[in-house]
Amino acid sequence: MKNRSIIKGKPITLDIPVELSCKCEYALLALLELAAQYNEGEPLQIRQIAAQQNIPDRYLEQLLATLRRGGLVKSQRGAKGGYVLAREPWKITLLEVINCLEGLEAKSSKEEVNHKTVESAVVQEIWQEAHQAANLVLQKCTLQTLCDQRVARRQLDIMYYI
Amino acid sequence: MKNRSIIKGKPITLDIPVELSCKCEYALLALLELAAQYNEGEPLQIRQIAAQQNIPDRYLEQLLATLRRGGLVKSQRGAKGGYVLAREPWKITLLEVINCLEGLEAKSSKEEVNHKTVESAVVQEIWQEAHQAANLVLQKCTLQTLCDQRVARRQLDIMYYI
DNA sequence: ATGAAACCCCAGTGAAGAACCGGAGTATAA
């Protein structure tokens, strides 16, 4: 959004994105690997994850750094280092993951300083509603859920082969 | 997404956006005006709508053209021309509007030719679920709904003034 | 100790899209 309607010198920004971008997908795939590895105790290295899930490693590095700052993974530096989940897989929801990556902290803080029109307020409300409906789904899904589904789907694929 | 993981020469694109962008908001605001005007029968001009809702008129022009091609509004050319809703306000859902603007026709057609990994399939599934939860909200909301809410909210604002 | 393996930080780049802007048309009511 370049210059959304400057009213009386006050710019109003109005977008409420709910994205599963490439970034989020990469991060989720990486976390899925870490979740599968969680019981081993051994850290997984960026290179391994990147190779396994076909993700550019230097990019993945940045994403994992973000997840680390968000408290979702822990890192071990040096040789034999790598990444481990900071919590159990069933205690990390997908909502946490994407919030960490997209950085939605400053959302509607100080109850919307920018005085908007009645119309845009109405539009935004319904959108928030849709947004929250999506968030609810993501909140109920954890990394463990995804892991279980992965296993189930693999079994299914084997069935089809026979 | 620039170059998402080209596996064996086959690029895979994987984003499932659910955006309320500036574009959608502009369009909804314009449609809201048209919905309020619907009983009058007289068309509304781009200039009027743009001035009322503080939208750049040349940009709004493009959006209305898209909505026209999508069959949501009708246009009348020449002097005394303008735009009218193509249907009654309660027969136009918000989902239709954003689908028209974002152009989500080719979604999952031919059941996903690009063979994806088990992991990304699992991630995409849950995302689709979230996506549909949001869509359900938008499908249940029509332009009439927004109109009614606008009226209600205006009453509320008057109450606060006293 | 020392070197290699791994994470860490910061900066830049290229493509794509979003949000416009402008001009030259074309249809139509008065």
Added chain:
DNA sequence: TTATACTCCGGTTCTTCACTGGGGTTTCAT
């Protein structure tokens, strides 16, 4: 016939996304 309003097409600027690269620093193994 003329002013009004839509229509089509192209360009411009700005931002973001998905990367890439160049330096580090920390830590384990020998």
